[in-house]
Amino acid sequence: MAEATSELLTTADGRPLKEALATAQSRARRRAFLLVLPLLVFVLITFLVPIGYMLKRSFEHDGFAKSAPGLVDWFAANPDFDPANPPEAAFAVLVQDLARMQVEKTTGLAGTRINYSVPGSISLFKGGARAAKDLTPPFKEALIAVDAEWGKPALWRGMESASHVYTPEFYLVAADRKLTDDGWARGDDGQRIYLYLFFKTFLISGIITFICLLLAFPVAHLLATLPMAKSSLLMILVLLPFWTSLLVRTTSWIALLQEQGVANDILVGLGLITDEGRLTMMYNLTGTIVAMTHVLLPFMILPLYSVMKVIPPSYARAARSLGATSWTTFRRVYLPQTLPGIAAGSLLVFILAVGYYITPALVGGADGQLISNLISFHMNKSNWSLAAAIAGMLLAAILLLYWLYDRLVGIDRLKFG
Numbered sequence: 001m002a003e004a005t006s007e008l009l010t011t012a013d014g015r016p017l018k019e020a021l022a023t024a025q026s027r028a029r030r031r032a033f034l035l036v037l038p039l040l041v042f043v044l045i046t047f048l049v050p051i052g053y054m055l056k057r058s059f060e061h062d063g064f065a066k067s068a069p070g071l072v073d074w075f076a077a078n079p080d081f082d083p084a085n086p087p088e089a090a091f092a093v094l095v096q097d098l099a100r101m102q103v104e105k106t107t108g109l110a111g112t113r114i115n116y117s118v119p120g121s122i123s124l125f126k127g128g129a130r131a132a133k134d135l136t137p138p139f140k141e142a143l144i145a146v147d148a149e150w151g152k153p154a155l156w157r158g159m160e161s162a163s164h165v166y167t168p169e170f171y172l173v174a175a176d177r178k179l180t181d182d183g184w185a186r187g188d189d190g191q192r193i194y195l196y197l198f199f200k201t202f203l204i205s206g207i208i209t210f211i212c213l214l215l216a217f218p219v220a221h222l223l224a225t226l227p228m229a230k231s232s233l234l235m236i237l238v239l240l241p242f243w244t245s246l247l248v249r250t251t252s253w254i255a256l257l258q259e260q261g262v263a264n265d266i267l268v269g270l271g272l273i274t275d276e277g278r279l280t281m282m283y284n285l286t287g288t289i290v291a292m293t294h295v296l297l298p299f300m301i302l303p304l305y306s307v308m309k310v311i312p313p314s315y316a317r318a319a320r321s322l323g324a325t326s327w328t329t330f331r332r333v334y335l336p337q338t339l340p341g342i343a344a345g346s347l348l349v350f351i352l353a354v355g356y357y358i359t360p361a362l363v364g365g366a367d368g369q370l371i372s373n374l375i376s377f378h379m380n381k382s383n384w385s386l387a388a389a390i391a392g393m394l395l396a397a398i399l400l401l402y403w404l405y406d407r408l409v410g411i412d413r414l415k416f417g
Contacts, residue, residue, distance in 0.1 A: 051395070058170055058388035063113030064162035067106040068097040072163045083156040084181070091140040091150075098125070098132035116383055117169055117179040118158040124149050153181040170389035194374070194390065198397070201371040204289065205353035211293050212300040212349050213342065220304035220341070224311070238301050246295065250362045253291045257281040257363075283365030291359045296352055300345035307341030347405060351398060 009017040065072050070093040075081075081090065101107040111125030124147055135142040144151045158179055161169050176192040177184045186192075219238065223231050241249060256262045264278040273279065281287055311334065319329040357372040364370070371394060378387035 054388045055392050057385050058392045059166045059168065059385075061113055061116075061162070061167070061170070061385045062165045063109045064159065065165050067101055067104075067110035067113075068094075068159075068163070070094075070097045070100075071159060075160050075163045081156075081160075083153040083160070086140070086151075086156050088138055088140050090156075091143055092137070094150075095132050095135050095139045095143060098129045101125070102129040102132060113162050114155070114158050116173060116386060117161065118155050120149070121155070121158070124155075154179050157181075157183065170383075170385045171393065173386060174389045174393055194371075197369075197371045197374055198393070201354055202397070204285070204370065205350050208289060208292050208296060208353045209300075209346050209350045211289070212297050213346060215293070215297060216300035216304055216345065217338075220301050220308055223301070223305045224308035225313075238298055241295070241298055246358060247362075249295060250291055250359050253287065253294065254282055254363060257287055257290065258283075282363060284367040285364070286368075287363040287365070288360050288368035288370075291363045292353060292356060295356075295359060296349045299348050299352060303344040303348065304338065304341040307338050311337050343405075347402075350401075354394070354398060 011017060011020045071090075074090055074093045078090070081087070098107070101110055107125050107129040108122065111122035114121035114125065127147055128143065128150065131143075131146045135146075140151075149155060161167050161179075172179075172184050174194050176187045176195050178187040219234070223234055223238070225231075226234065254261070258264075259278045259280060259282070261282070263281065264273070267273045268275050268278065281290070315333050315337075316329050319333045320326075324332070354370075355372055356370065357376060360368050360370045361373055361376070364373070371390065375387045375390050375394075378384070378390065
C-alpha cells in the first residue's frame with residue numbers, strides 16, 4: 001500500500017517521487033566519487049604503482065637472458081638436459097655467447113646475474129670470455145681446461161634459471177637458500193643472514209613497541225586527566241619532536257650517548273663509572289633502541305590519549321564506591337576501555353619500526369642494522385631485484401601480521417583519534 005502511494009506521489013515537475021529520489025541519490029554518489037577521485041589517483045600513482053613495480057622487479061632480471069641469447073634458445077629447446085653432464089652442443093653455444101659478450105662488453109652483466117646464485121661467477125665469465133675466441137672443438141674439454149668451474153652442475157643450474165627473465169630465484173636467495181650441484185638447499189649457518197635480520201628486525205620492533213607502550217601510557221593518562229592549561233603545555237612537549245628534524249633528533253642522541261658524550265660525562269662526574277669504563281651506548285643495538293623509541297613515542301601517545309580522553313571518570317569512581325581497589329579498578333574498568341588505543345598505537349609503532357631506515361643507519365653501527373638497511377644496500381650498490389624480493393617478503397610478513405591481528409583482536413577495535 002505504501003509503495004503504491006509513493007508511486008502516486010510526484011515532484012513539482014511531475015516526475016514520480018521514487019524516480020526523482022533514485023536520480024538524486026545517483027547524483028550524490030557521483031559527486032562523492034568525484035570528490036575523492038584526486039585522492040584515489042594520488043594513492044594509485046604514489047603507492048600502488050611503486051609497490052607493483054617493486055614486486056615486478058623482484059621476479060625480473062634480464063642481465064643474462066639479453067647477454068646470452070644462444071644459451072637462452074638452447075635451454076628452451078632442451079628443458080630436460082642434465083646439469084651434471086651438459087652435452088657438447090651446450091658448450092658450443094656457450095662459447096659463442098662468451099665470444100659475443102667479449103665483443104659487446106656485456107660479460108660483467110651476465111656474470112653479475114649468475115653471481116647472485118653462484119658466487120664467483122663474475123671472474124669466471126670474464127676469464128671465459130677472454131679465452132672464447134681462441135677455443136676450438138671439442139668445446140666442452142677446452143672450456144673446462146680454462147676453468148674447471150665450467151663443468152659444475154650448480155653453474156649450469158644457475159644459467160638455466162637465469163635464462164628466464166622472470167624467476168623466483170631472488171626469493172630463494174632472500175630466504176637464505178643456496179644453489180648447489182643438487183639444486184637449491186639450505187645455506188650454511190654463516191650464510192643465513194637474511195632470515196636472521198628478519199627475525200632481529202621484528203624482535204627489535206616488538207621491544208621498541210613495548211617500551212613505547214610503557215612510557216606512553218602514563219603520559220597519555222596525564223594528558224587526559226590534567227586541567228586544560230597543564231595538559232595543553234604537556235601536549236606541546238609531546239608534539240615538539242614533530243616540529244624538529246628527524247636528522248637533528250638522531251644526531252642529538254649521538255651527542256648524548258657516545259662514549260665522550262653528555263650521558264657518560266654525567267655518570268663519570270657522579271662517580272658511578274670510571275673514565276676508563278665509559279659505557280658504549282652508541283653505534284650498537286642500544287643506540288638503535290633508544291633513538292627509535294624517542295622518535296616513535298608520540299605515535300603511541302596520541303592514539304592512547306584520544307581513547308583516554310573520552311573515558312568518563314565516573315566509571316572509576318563508581319567502581320571504587322562499590323569496594324574495588326585501585327588495582328582492580330584499573331585492571332577491570334579502566335584498562336579494557338583503553339584497548340582500542342593500545343591496539344592502534346602498538347600497530348602503528350610496530351609497522352613504523354619494522355621499516356625504519358634513517359635512525360638505525362646513523363646510530364646503529366654494524367650491530368644495530370635492521371632489514372631496511374640491507375634493502376637499501378642492495379638497492380644502491382648490489383642487486384635491485386634482490387632488494388625488491390626482500391622488500392616483498394617484508395610486505396608479505398606485515399600483511400600476515402595485520403591479518404592475524406584482525407583475527408585475534410579485530411581491526412574494527414582500532415581507534416587512532
